[in-house]
Amino acid sequence: MAPSAISPEEDLGTEPQYVEFSHDGAWGHKREILKGARAKPTFEELPVIDMSGSFSDDFETRLRVAQDIARACGQVGFFYVVNHGIPQELMDDTMDAARLYFEKPLDEKMRDHIYKSKDLRGYEPVHGANVDPRTKGDRKESFLHNYEPSCDPVPPVLTEAQRALSHQNLWPEGDSRFKDACFRYDSRMVVLMRKMIQMFALGLGLDEHHFDDKVTHPLASCKMIHYPPQDPSVRDETGIGAHTDFVCFTMLLQDDVGGLEVLNANAHWVPAKPVKGAFVVNVGDFLMRLTNNKFLSTVHRVTNTSGKERYSMPWFCSFNLDATVEVLPSYVTAEQMAAYEPITVAEVTMDTYKLTASEALARFKDGSLTVQEYAAALLARIAARDADVQAWAFLDPAHVLAEAARLDAIPADARGPLHGVAVAAKDIFFTKDMPTQFNSPIYAGFAPQLDASCIAVLRDAGALILGKTTTAEFAATNVGPKTKNPHDPLRTPGGSSSGSAAAVGDFQAPVALATQTGGSTIRPGSFNGIYALKPTWNLISREGVKIYSVLFDTVGLYARSVDDLSLLADALNIHDDEPATDEFSVRGARFAVVKTMVWPKAGPGTVSALAAGVELLRKHGAFVDEIELPPELDELPLWHRTWLAAEGRTSFLPEHRMARDQLNDFLVGHVENSLGLTRAAQVKAIDSIAAARPVVDAIASRYAALLTPSVVDEAPVGTAFTGAAVFNCIWTALHTPVVNVPGFAGANGMPIGLSLVGPRYRDRHVLSVAKAVGKIFEADGGWTRAV
Numbered sequence: 188m189a190p191s192a193i194s195p196e197e198d199l200g201t202e203p204q205y206v207e208f209s210h211d212g213a214w215g216h217k218r219e220i221l222k223g224a225r226a227k228p229t230f231e232e233l234p235v236i237d238m239s240g241s242f243s244d245d246f247e248t249r250l251r252v253a254q255d256i257a258r259a260c261g262q263v264g265f266f267y268v269v270n271h272g273i274p275q276e277l278m279d280d281t282m283d284a285a286r287l288y289f290e291k292p293l294d295e296k297m298r299d300h301i302y303k304s305k306d307l308r309g310y311e312p313v314h315g316a317n318v319d320p321r322t323k324g325d326r327k328e329s330f331l332h333n334y335e336p337s338c339d340p341v342p343p344v345l346t347e348a349q350r351a352l353s354h355q356n357l358w359p360e361g362d363s364r365f366k367d368a369c370f371r372y373d374s375r376m377v378v379l380m381r382k383m384i385q386m387f388a389l390g391l392g393l394d395e396h397h398f399d400d401k402v403t404h405p406l407a408s409c410k411m412i413h414y415p416p417q418d419p420s421v422r423d424e425t426g427i428g429a430h431t432d433f434v435c436f437t438m439l440l441q442d443d444v445g446g447l448e449v450l451n452a453n454a455h456w457v458p459a460k461p462v463k464g465a466f467v468v469n470v471g472d473f474l475m476r477l478t479n480n481k482f483l484s485t486v487h488r489v490t491n492t493s494g495k496e497r498y499s500m501p502w503f504c505s506f507n508l509d510a511t512v513e514v515l516p517s518y519v520t521a522e523q524m525a526a527y528e529p530i531t532v533a534e535v536t537m538d539t540y541k542l543t544a545s546e547a548l549a550r551f552k553d554g555s556l557t558v559q560e561y562a563a564a565l566l567a568r569i570a571a572r573d574a575d576v577q578a579w580a581f582l583d584p585a586h587v588l589a590e591a592a593r594l595d596a597i598p599a600d601a602r603g604p605l606h607g608v609a610v611a612a613k614d615i616f617f618t619k620d621m622p623t624q625f626n627s628p629i630y631a632g633f634a635p636q637l638d639a640s641c642i643a644v645l646r647d648a649g650a651l652i653l654g655k656t657t658t659a660e661f662a663a664t665n666v667g668p669k670t671k672n673p674h675d676p677l678r679t680p681g682g683s684s685s686g687s688a689a690a691v692g693d694f695q696a697p698v699a700l701a702t703q704t705g706g707s708t709i710r711p712g713s714f715n716g717i718y719a720l721k722p723t724w725n726l727i728s729r730e731g732v733k734i735y736s737v738l739f740d741t742v743g744l745y746a747r748s749v750d751d752l753s754l755l756a757d758a759l760n761i762h763d764d765e766p767a768t769d770e771f772s773v774r775g776a777r778f779a780v781v782k783t784m785v786w787p788k789a790g791p792g793t794v795s796a797l798a799a800g801v802e803l804l805r806k807h808g809a810f811v812d813e814i815e816l817p818p819e820l821d822e823l824p825l826w827h828r829t830w831l832a833a834e835g836r837t838s839f840l841p842e843h844r845m846a847r848d849q850l851n852d853f854l855v856g857h858v859e860n861s862l863g864l865t866r867a868a869q870v871k872a873i874d875s876i877a878a879a880r881p882v883v884d885a886i887a888s889r890y891a892a893l894l895t896p897s898v899v900d901e902a903p904v905g906t907a908f909t910g911a912a913v914f915n916c917i918w919t920a921l922h923t924p925v926v927n928v929p930g931f932a933g934a935n936g937m938p939i940g941l942s943l944v945g946p947r948y949r950d951r952h953v954l955s956v957a958k959a960v961g962k963i964f965e966a967d968g969g970w971t972r973a974v
């Protein structure tokens with residue numbers, strides 16, 4: 188059957204039919220269409236409530252209005268209010284301001300795009316939103332701004348914390364008339380909102396002022412909407428898909444065109460016909476929560492088949508961002524327990540981009556977040572930070588949102604274990620839907636139509652591949668791409684997985700794919716203050732990843748929590764022989780600190796981080812031995828370098844032949860064997876490494892993990908040089924699993940991590956150790972994440 192967003196009650200057969208809608212921010216709720224004998228008593232029109240009595244000095248008069256409102260909220264969830272005190276002229280002027288705004292050329296409006304604002308304020312073009320995932324998007328453009336305390340006739344006094352929470356608007360540049368018009372309207376609407384809240388309180392049997400202190404600086408926003416006419420024969424497009432409003436309640440101003448429809452209990456659509464001078468008021472999800480479902484957050488939609496342009500302006504009302512929404516005690520009974528946990532407005536509306544992958548996944552599962560909302564929050568974060576961080580080699584927001592809509596449309600029981608988890612991929616992993624260019628001019632515009640093996644596995648598990656992140660050329664040089672360290676834009680994020688580490692460190696993606704041939708996963712992990720896993724070599728397939736060294740290249744992972752690394756490890760089928768314990772205990776465990784043969788290179792930051800790490804482990808009841816690797820392994824770094832040159836000589840031959848002048852000198856040197864290395868020396872190097880592996884495995888097996896530096900020091904200043912990999916290439920050559928654990932700080936406050944190392948194929952064990960150790964290092968290591 189062709190998808191249909193319009194009039195689902197047509198073609199009713201004997202099978203039950205449903206209307207689907209989005210509720211509490213998630214699509215997939217449904218209500219059965221009931222006809223004839225099965226129909227329940229329900230509303231067929233929306234009540235009109237005269238507000239004039241609410242302004243009376245007489246309590247009984249106010250109470251009567253409040254009771255009318257409460258009745259409407261309980262039976263319909265929608266009503267008109269007239270005599271509300273907002274002058275008609277002000278309504279008309281604000282509508283005119285909206286019309287004028289939408290008449291501007293698209294490219295001008297796109298300068299105000301919501302993705303340029305961290306709080307998703309500003310302009311959203313036609314099809315930018317897609318409430319009903321069966322359609323190609325909402326046929327509407329809108330401009331969203333929130334009420335600003337400065338236009339409040341009762342200006343709130345905000346604490347520092349409240350100011351930090353508040354949402355920032357994005358106003359069109361050089362258009363103060365538009366902004367002034369919005370402020371004039373808001374300064375009256377916020378007063379009406381407070382009056383309405385008092386009526387709700389009274390109607391709910393509470394003191395009239397019960398909620399007053401929750402609306403002193405409310406989260407209130409005004410969305411100006413323009414619905415261009417839609418073609419009635421186009422079935423996969425609608426004005427706005429069926430939904431309930433997320434907020435406490437909405438006060439909607441609409442023009443005389445019509446098109447808003449409200450779903451009654453029989454799943455029939457009742458038109459909310461335009462009534463001159465009236466607001467259409469509807470209950471939102473928060474008010475439904477407060478009243479333990481007594482007030483109805485009613486489903487509604489807009490289809491504009493009038494042939495005319497339609498304009499509307501919902502004013503969305505919620506409590507203060509730091510106010511708690513909890514079920515009113517008077518609505519909890521022995522028969523009816525509280526249906527909702529207490530939650531602050533901020534918790535439900537903000538900082539979605541900060542969720543870890545595991546947290547986001549839990550919210551997709553409980554239906555409180557859609558992948559589309561999550562993707563939009565990440566895109567907004569990216570838009571707000573991209574000029575400073577520049578982590579992306581390729582990112583197409585429209586494609587990300589389309590993918591998110593596709594994922595939202597998957598029925599709950601068919602969703603994968605990584606459903607909706609957003610993954611950033613270093614631009615050396617092939618992606619079938621995005622270019623893959625290795626930061627090499629030779630491959631400009633290159634777009635293999637195939638996913639790298641691990642991308643295919645992640646996608647199959649339901650991951651949302653966000654985009655491609657910057658890399659050093661072919662992930663094979665120390666020359667940084669454009670990317671800056673999110674903790675200090677004057678410093679390198681490290682390399683070669685520069686963009687992946689910076690994106691995760693900057694909350695632009697919860698997790699990312701990296702690779703390591705020398706120190707390309709662990710070093711940026713340390714520089715950006717995140718967890719990094721370099722698994723046992725070839726545990727994650729490298730098929731579809733540009734090759735530097737077959738024997739060293741290792742696919743790695745980034746996250747801001749060990750749980751997220753484990754989540755990815757599950758999806759990538761990474762398992763030890765013996766299942767790792769969930770609750771590894773540092774107390775009583777034995778660690779070995781290994782300074783390694785390159786310790787003289789350690790800077791003051793790493794010297795003190797390692798000392799602090801040892802002290803913290805001991806303080807928490809661990810035994811820490813100080814050990815040395817056997818002296819016959821002293822040449823490991825040299826062997827690594829020698830063998831790498833052998834493989835580089837092979838790997839970059841095509842580029843050398845095709846475009847030598849566009850290839851980095853270091854890689855040209857590989858192909859031309861500029862170091863004059865003999866094959867005999869290279870064979871000896873790799874054989875010596877191979878012989879060292881079981882030796883080091885045996886040492887590592889005696890301990891919970893080896894503790895060793897991740898870096899020389901904090902990220903150096905400048906972005907041209909990505910830093911030294913001396914502390915990493917040893918473990919890359921040895922193929923051992925390594926986890927960078929953040930928590931320490933250098934002389935300039937930049938993050939420094941330490942590496943935990945285990946024997947080969949004990950990756951899950953090392954992760955479980957890293958989880959326990961990470962808690963300690965993050966709590967007391969001296970560095971806290973603040974970007």
Ligand SMILES: O=C(O)CCC(=O)C(=O)O
Pocket residue numbers: 410412427432439441447487488489499500501
């Ligand atoms: O435009 C309308 O009439 C309704 C808009 C709406 O429901 C919304 O933006 O939530």
Ligand SMILES: [Fe+2]
Pocket residue numbers: 430431432487
């Ligand atoms: Fe709505």
